Amino acid sequence: MIDATPLLYNYRSTQQASMYRTLILLLYGSGLRIGEALRLTILDVDLIDRVIVVRDTKFFKSRLVPIGQRLSTELAVHIERRRGLPMPEGNDSRLFASRTGQRWSYSQVITLFQRLRQMARIECPEGELHPPRLHDLRHTAAVHRVVAWYRDGKDVQRLLPRLATYLGHVEIKSTQRYLRMTPELLEEASRRFAQYAQCGSFPASCRLDVLNSGCF
Numbered sequence: 001m002i003d004a005t006p007l008l009y010n011y012r013s014t015q016q017a018s019m020y021r022t023l024i025l026l027l028y029g030s031g032l033r034i035g036e037a038l039r040l041t042i043l044d045v046d047l048i049d050r051v052i053v054v055r056d057t058k059f060f061k062s063r064l065v066p067i068g069q070r071l072s073t074e075l076a077v078h079i080e081r082r083r084g085l086p087m088p089e090g091n092d093s094r095l096f097a098s099r100t101g102q103r104w105s106y107s108q109v110i111t112l113f114q115r116l117r118q119m120a121r122i123e124c125p126e127g128e129l130h131p132p133r134l135h136d137l138r139h140t141a142a143v144h145r146v147v148a149w150y151r152d153g154k155d156v157q158r159l160l161p162r163l164a165t166y167l168g169h170v171e172i173k174s175t176q177r178y179l180r181m182t183p184e185l186l187e188e189a190s191r192r193f194a195q196y197a198q199c200g201s202f203p204a205s206c207r208l209d210v211l212n213s214g215c216f
Helices: 014-029 034-039 069-082 106-119 136-151 158-169 172-178 183-198 204-211
Strands: 052-053 063-068
Touching: 014 034, 014 106, 014 136, 034 106, 034 172, 136 158, 158 172
Parallel strands: none
Antiparallel strands: 052 063
């Protein structure tokens, strides 16, 4: 899908394709909600400390979202290009904007995603009720983080509250609903189970890790 973003090029809005690519990378790399990303201003992105300030979220709270070096570099390039568009409110202007400098609307980014999905020939997976949605990037980010923790030998159950905070969830059960079973997650959870089974012991905390983390 990332490779297909140049197909969104619009001669009337020459930054549309590159801006949409950045939006996809941000949604996956930070786990932000679509609305949170669209409300960001240039000032909300701290490239020095690599932190994004998310203001007035779904539950009327603000939070700080750390980001990695690669995403920070992508955002730095994006902001440099963004300054070539109208900046109606200076650095308080929207991070993702149209050629007039106005904020991208939710309906616009969804329509562009549907076009991009079609051009990338991404169809509805077998057994699913609908093709991938833009919001699914947030789910994917959560699942991939848990898979990485499993592979690093981390205590997933202990880290889930941190993931919930990072995603802006009030309760951990909201995060657990994001952790749909995938082949990768199943493989890592099964491997963890097998490791404890081979040792002849399976502590209660580890049973919670594998069975109650929302993965099954």
